[in-house]
Amino acid sequence: MDEFQEILQDFLVESFELVEKLDEDLVELESTPDDLELLNGIFRVAHTVKGASSFLNFDVLTHLTHHMEDVLNKARHGELSITPDVMDVVLESIDLMKALLNTIRDTSSDAGIDVSECVVKLDKISGGDGDVPVVEATPVVEEAPVEVVEATPEPQEDEIDYDNMDADEIEAEIERLLAQRQEEDKAKRAAKIAAGEKLPDIPSESGDEASSKPEAKAESKPASAPVATTPKPKATSKPKETKSSADAKAAAPAKRAPAQVEQTIRVDVKRLDHLMNLIGELVLAKNRLIKINDDVEERYEGEEFLEELNQVVSIVSLVTTDLQIAVMKTRMLPIGKVFNKFPRMIRDLTRELNKKMELEISGEETELDKSIVEEIGDPLVHIIRNSCDHGIEQPEDRIEKGKPEIGTIKLKAYNEGNAIVIQIDDDGKGLDPDMLKNKSLEKGIITEKEADSMSDKEAYNLIFKPGFSTAASVTNVSGRGVGMDVVKTNIEKLNGIIDIDSEVGKGTSIKLKIPLTLAIIQALLVGVQEEYYAIPLSSVLETVRISNDEIYTVENRSVMRLRSEVLSLVHIGDIFEVDRILDTSEYSYVVVLGLGAQKLGLIVDSLVGQEEIVIKSLGDYLKGIEGVAGATIRGDGGVTLIVDVVALMQIAKGVKASAATAQASVAQISNEKTQASDYKIMIVDDSKTDRMIMRKALDPLGVTLIEAADGQEALNILKSGDHNFDAMLIDIEMPRMDGYSLASEIKKYNKYKNLPLIAVTSRTAKSDRMRGVESGMVEYITKPYSSDYLSSVVQRNVNFKSEFL
């Protein structure tokens, strides 16, 4: 059973691949019905699927493909011309074939789909003019349909013939057949099938395999049939005849180029995923190495080994990057895989909608990550259907407008930086912004006020709103009012952006911009207070620095003017619940996020830079946190959260608090000193006596004093945020964390940039003073000192108001 499953898997993989190509070929065939090469190719697909399915006992599928094969066989012998009507039936049968394959995949059986109607149609076509005895083969083919199921006995007789021969005779027979076959040219091949010692033809093959496997095995011995999927009985002759084809292609007509060994292997996607994960780890380690290298460089400047270290680090980082690209490439598939189904779709729509349309595809070789290729199909179907249905006009309308009768839809893909762009252009009637606005008003999607202030571009984006449909009548092609909405969500899921442009009467152009891969992305790191967040760079349009008075408040929301647009703003701290402790900076950084059609300005405290990050999940315990797409590990080993831009846009809508005013009020509260005790000063010294002395010196001022016994404790008090300190008096010599380290730790926090740190120490050397300045101390008081001196230094640094004295 396991073996069967394995064969079944291979069969399915192969069949789906073949069928995928079939659609495209068939549509092409309709335009060039005389292309024998193409016909042969299509025929081979039907044949291969038939051969394999009969081997696996899928009778319904075999039955269907067999009849398809008949029709195609006639066509390639020129007995049948491919008219659109014929093509309709063939396409229908291919659809059935797909449905059957899907059923097989899901249930391991092909029951439950009725193919008889389609088979009758196929028969009609192949029987209609099949009597013309152009080639001797015709009778055989004619006979075939009847035989499919009952064919079993006849081929068995054939086999008995073979069985009665001994090995030598068979060898001789093979030799003879081989020689014969080589002599005959392609046109007569079919004739030879009938003539040449009753070589089992197509139907008998299916019968054989289904019913007489044991015999088949015995028989195939002398010929040493090499491939498992090769139908056994005919293996005696066939593998030698057409070595190039591993599958059942005995009747394959064209003598194909000699054995073309495929230079590919199939790899389980899971293994590639695993490999990708490992590369991810490596990228993280590389980032870390680079950071360490920088630190070492700083500390041991000028040392000789540095150069060597530098070299190693750059080699490692280079190779890692190459490796990452290489592995990413193994996961890449050409987008053609998705594009392939569209010619067929356009063809169907052309007939269904009575329009004349043409599809031009370019850039189908552009490659994308497998997971994205899988996701992109549906959105594209929706967009193209929409263009066909709503975009392209009826032929008579087009002629009236002086356009070519046949509408053109252009589908192209190309790379742009780290992203791929898929562009869908049509030369239809275009989008009318006013019409879109009216429609949206009618449906209550937008308010009148919104409609008035809407630009054309914004109006185009209305088609992506849920519940919007521009088609007056609902057709089964599009117009159920869900399509474009789905498109938007799907593209956004892939971190993609949709851009839409249109001109009334000229056509519409939709651009999808999608990142190449999902696992490792480029991100912009931003800081807010002491936290950092990573924003996927694909969603970042630009960053701007604005002064705080450029932020306006409209309807309780912050906005700014960005060139000609009004951009709504939200502070990242409001979204991620960051306690905003006073920030006196009069400038803000705004990261302009673009997602599909939406734009949003995200205010952050600082911009750190661009970095390549590996997306890691937060695990089950923390999954589904709004606004967080995952986490990544930074070069310093810390964890940084990745912003989920889609969710962020949603959350931002609910955030009313104006970032700017909130900030201002916080600043005011903390700055306002109404009495002396509003001033808070921390004394950090490990000696209780020294703390006492300082306390004595400052008590007369009436300020609030808080004591800490060492640097660590001081830092914890500071971090707890219970107090807003106006200054700190710091001893240098302390256990656990000394004054210098404390000062540099404190200065790491944005909010403490302006907190005055005053060193109070018995160290008097100049070098100590220098270190103090380096670590961020503003004053340096050496012990012993007078109370008045200490008091005056503190007063100066906290801007002590003289009225409190």
Next chain:
Amino acid sequence: MSDKLKQIINKQSEQQDVGLDQSEDIVQLVGFIIGEEEYAVPILTIQEIIKPISWTRVPQTPAYVLGVFNLRGSVIPLIDLRVKFGLSSKNHNDETRFFVLKQGDEVAGFVIDRLTAAIRIKKTDIGPPPDTIASEDSMIEGVGKQDGRILTILKVNKLLARDF
């Protein structure tokens, strides 16, 4: 010399036998302190115990979820058991540890005040939790008594279950 060696080996094997005999009704736990009380979890559910390292806050989580930290390349949630058990949070000190518990695919780090010891306790010494707090949702597996001290044994699956 060789006699001595033999003796030692014999002795060791005897001890092992004794260990095996008891293993059926002995549970191995690791005890730790949170606030004033001693708690314990089965030793096999502990992936590792580490000294506190830095972590990253995660927004929109309850107060007892401190955030996430990096454990050799994995991003793991960090939960403060003090806060979870209704105590006020406390600054980390030299005795603070991160307990990394694992069950199936679920992994999380828990902040505890102090580690006590690995404990071998007879199953018979473990009683059910008091009736007043015994319920499906309770985090308490049972109460162990040993040498006059009382251990609250916690359900690891409950600790690792997301409850927000």
